[in-house]
Amino acid sequence: MEEMESTPLGRVTVYSILGCPHCVQAKATLGRLGVPVCDVDVGKHPELRARVKELTGRSSVPQIFFNSVHIGGNDDLQKMNPTELERLVHLVMNEPVSSIDAPPLPLESPTEDTSAESDGDFMCERDELASVVEDFKHGSVIGNHRRGLTVHKKSFSGDQLVNWLQKEKGAAAEEAYDTGQALLQKKYMVRCSGKQEDSFGGTLFRLLEDDPSSALNAGQTAACSPVQAAKLSLILRDLILKLFSQHLSADGKFVDYKGMSANPAFDRYCDLAIQLQRVELLSLSREEKLAFFINIYNALVIHGFLRLGAPTNMWQRYKFFNYVSYLIGGEVFTLQDIENGVLRGNRKGIAQLRRPFSRTDPRLQMALPDVEPLIHFALNCGAKGCPPIKTYTPQDIDSQLKTAAEAFLENDDACVVDSGKKEVRLSQIFKWYKADFGGTDEKLLDWVFEHMADSPKKSSLQDVLSAGKTKVSYLPYDWTSNSSH
Incomplete structure (x- = not known):
């Protein structure tokens, strides 16, 4: 009989996602309880997201079930009454999970980690001009050149490049010029002085990898043919x-x-x-x-x-x-x-005096035509529950962003509705970027209401809004770092 008792009959199902600290914390707590945990990664099994949301009324992860009893997220687990927790552990150890209302599992587990697969998809096809750049770097052409009052470090003129190609690569004059244009067009090099219409020969250039900005991926040639x-x-x-x-x-x-x-x-x-x-x-x-x-x-x-x-x-x-x-x-x-x-969409950021891109900045072509307020919830996971998406795909981007906003607003460290005080307390993100959400308290509250998943919180927000004169205040932001050093 004792043997029977020591083999758990049920299971705890945790819906989680890779890289979600709250999921890791919940699984560590469950591990200490000695219950069998079935971890379902909704990042690898997005087909389960809608079903989990239907069962829990929530978009965030983790979501935890003891057999078929839903207890909520990591916060709910940590705050749980010890007696209630003990009852649920006993349930899992002694009763099998009912086949009728069991939380759904993936039909089949993927044979291979998808991220490893996508990494394996990357085959570097060496670009034919990469070798030319490598040789040019080791020539004695690149140096400091003055234009007016400015000294351009690690630069060279178009003429110097063309001469080097003729001398070292045996290229004819026209071929050398075409190669120089191809290096410019393929972004191996960039102008560091001179305008677009200036002659190629007199313009100063710099290899892109020598860009003085200290970008974290500079300093080495991107030698592969450009990838999508x-x-x-x-x-x-x-x-x-x-x-x-x-x-x-x-x-x-x-x-x-x-x-x-x-x-x-x-x-x-x-x-x-x-x-x-x-x-x-x-x-x-x-x-x-x-x-x-x-x-x-x-x-x-x-x-x-x-x-x-x-x-x-x-x-x-x-x-x-x-x-x-x-x-x-x-x-x-x-x-x-x-x-x-x-x-x-090229708007001023916090403490910025001007827009990031001027009218003549080539990066302006990249700016979205309008601000997309939903990006704030994909760029920040400063809440106690993460959105169930960590890597975004173009095919489904808008619904993924809506899910991220829903997950964020579910958290009480992002949005609290106080019916008694007729007050809504929101994350500082809404204060910093208020212009993105309509600019006024009224428009901001409408936006929040519209982007909440159906839940008791949404119902109480509706009550507070219909009563009128809602007060908006902001929750303190947690700046603590998650570094272990």
Whole structure:
């Protein structure tokens, strides 16, 4: 009989996602209880998202079931009454999960990790001009050149390049000029002085990898034939998420960034990030642009933490977001450029005096025509429950962003409705970017109401709004870093 009791008959089902600290924390707590945990990754099984939302009324992860009893997210688990918790553990140990109302499991587990597969999809086809660039770097042409009062470091003139191609590569004059134009067009090099219409020979150029901006993916030649932007962003995001998850502490509270930067998989990530230098951006649709820049932003934040440490206050954050950058498609984009310049349709950011891109800035072509307020919930997971999506795809971007907003608003550290005081307390994100949500308290509250999933919180918000004169206040923002060092 005792033998029977020690073999659990039921199960705890946890719907989670890779790289979600709250999911890790919940699973660690359940592990200590000694119950059998069935972990379902809704990132790998998006077909289950709608069903889980139907069962729980929530869009965020984790969602936890003891047999078929839904208890909520990680916060609910941590706050649970010990007697009630003991009763549920007893239930799982002694009763099988009913086949009628059992939480759904994937039909079949994927044979291979999808992120490993997508990484394997990347085959570097060496671009024919990459070898020319490598040889040119080792010639004695690149140096400091003065134009007016400015000294351009690591530069060369069009004439110097053409002469080198004739002398070292045996190219005829016309062929050498065409190769120079191809290097410019394929973004191996960029102008550092002279206007677009100036003669090629007299203009000063710089190899893109020598860009002085200290972009985190500069300093090496992107030697592969350009890869499709959306595909490259998915691979990079999946790679860094996997790395992040491997170095998340057992309680989900800290990330070992030191260990992460020493992991050989991080070198692989950096090699792939170099390929962003020459990626083609101008042909991207709105959906591709959204998915590409959200994925790259989220990956770049982690890359920035690895190189510079995580910011711990407003001033450090301001510096971090204005400094950490990648070279993408021949241009430098800081985190701030991506968020405010591209995804917010070239609007001023916090503490900015002007728009990120001037009228003559070539990056302006990348800006979305209008601000997309939903991006704020895909770029920030500063809440106690994560959206069940970590890597965004162009095919489904709008519904993925709506889900991210729903998941964010479910959290009480992002939105609290106080019916007694007729008050709604919101995350600071709504204060900082109020203009994106309509600009007035009334429009902001309408936006929040419209983007909430059906829930008791939404019903009480409806009651408060219909009573009129709703007060809006803002919750404190948690700046604490999740670094273990």
